[in-house]
Amino acid sequence: MRPQAEPVVHIDDARFRVTEWRFAPGAETGWHRHGHDYVVVPLTDGTLGLDNPGGAQTQAQLTRGVPYSRSEGVEHNVTNAGDAPLSFLEIEVVDQAPEAALTRARLATLERLAAGFNARDLDGVMGCMAEDCSYRTASGALHQGAAAVRAACAALFAAWPEAAWTGVQHAVAGETGLSHWCFRGRDAAGNAVEVAGCDLFTFDGDRIACKDSYRKAG
Secondary structure, eight states: OOOBOEEEEEEESSSEEEEEEEEOTTOBOOSEEOOSOEEEEESSOEEEEEEOGGGOEEEEEEOTTOOEEEOTTOEEEEEEOSSSOEEEEEEEESOSOHHHHHHHHHHHHHHHHHHHHHHTOHHHHHTTEEEEEEEEOTTSOEEESHHHHHHHHHHHHHHOTTOEEEEEEEEEETTEEEEEEEEEEEOTTOOEEEEEEEEEEEEETTEEEEEEEEEOOO
């Protein structure tokens, strides 16, 4: 059984995690998958042994002070394949920028909104909206303020009790969001309706300030 490499965490904050890995000869990290992009800065010369998925084994030469980078998703077991102790710093980019966290939060809001519409969950839908929100329907009607937006959504759910928004995909760029979807349901006469459309969003923080809907005529 191989000895275990020793991790010493020097920094662990909202943006970076810096871990010093210390290996006795033959020591290993154990199998792991990197959840973030990272940079390795060797503190000593040495030889890493790498056990890779599928049984492949490779080696990598470390040169003190010469860094290299790897992307999220790398999976391996790392060993000291040399005869002397070695060590390196592993610098993980936990969050690449504050803007990235906000983008993820806004995408999560759009996902909750879509789920709320499909579940006819008025409270869930309004939980995605800013206090001073607006909703412009595909027909062009503008509903201003949380009470008006809630009433408009309630009317939509009542008019289409079995409708679904399917194939929903989201994108966010800065203050603007986009969702495109296919609406399927039956009208008051029982006729099947299927139409493609999209919503344009403006955000206030991670909540929706404006929802502007469009659909193809048909």
